[in-house]
Amino acid sequence: MAIAKAERLMNLALCLLGTRRPLSKRELRESIEAYLEAGSDDSFNRMFERDKDDLRELGLVIATVENLDGEVGYLARRDSNRLPPITLDAEEAAALGLAAKVWQQARLAGAASGALQKLRAAGLPEDVDPYGAHGALEPRIPVHEAAFEPLMLACRDRRPVVFEYRKASAARPEPRHVEPWALECWRGHWYLAGFDRDRGAERVFRLSRITGKVRSRGTGFTAPVPDVVTVRETVAGWAGEIADRSALIRLRSGAGYPLRAKATKVRELGDGWDELEIPYGHGLDAWLVEFGPDVVVVEPAELRADVVDRLRAVAKG
16 A cells, blocks of 8 residues: 555656646546546545645645636646755765765665765765765774664654564563664664553663564554654663762772773772772663673672672573
């Protein structure tokens, strides 16, 4: 159904753009096959009015003209639907070049390269090298997770999805029904922020923990979508970048340098151990587990319990 409507809209747009004189409803109906198949005049009129409104919403300027006989006709004048010339200075071209270069290792590489080619065709000066001014920079956003592309499309189309998700503290994945809001790359990892229908609250999911296929489920969102800034703050908080308290840990001497860099206080205990006070936010338990036997959580108790749960899940395989 979606493909049929898209084809019908495209044919209507081509008719309106290709004519030099206004076309009446009758002429448009005779020119477009989907309109010929309409069962009745009322059915055609409803379909045509919806299509006309959809094209206008997409940005096509459609003029309504009445001739001497009082018959109403429609056309889309080319001068009213032509984009203004694109002019970019060297810095703007370099910024677009870097943005395209970011996606060279991802599935969006073809789209990014095609965008630059279209800018060239639209008048970007040939002597402007989008990469030249920043040739030493090699930006990369690697995307290796198979879930990235279907989730990106679901975020764009506002389609609920379902997928199997394995929490770091769980031995097996479990299904999650999510209304996807946005994808964010944070510290080299991709995260999905969205509304978890099963829990009735916003959640953040790390793409590397999604197993199996991402499948679409139903249509329409049940929860409001926050703005981009709020989504980024949510991802930052769930990724452990926002800390509102402190944790006390013991760290083996000569180990855990990333933890030492974040420490607000360090005290030598002797016997090969140090005591550190570090900022405590969501996700700290997952990070501490990575240091294995070199870290022991002293307090708070809930952090210690979370770390123990994660280690048990790892031991269970």
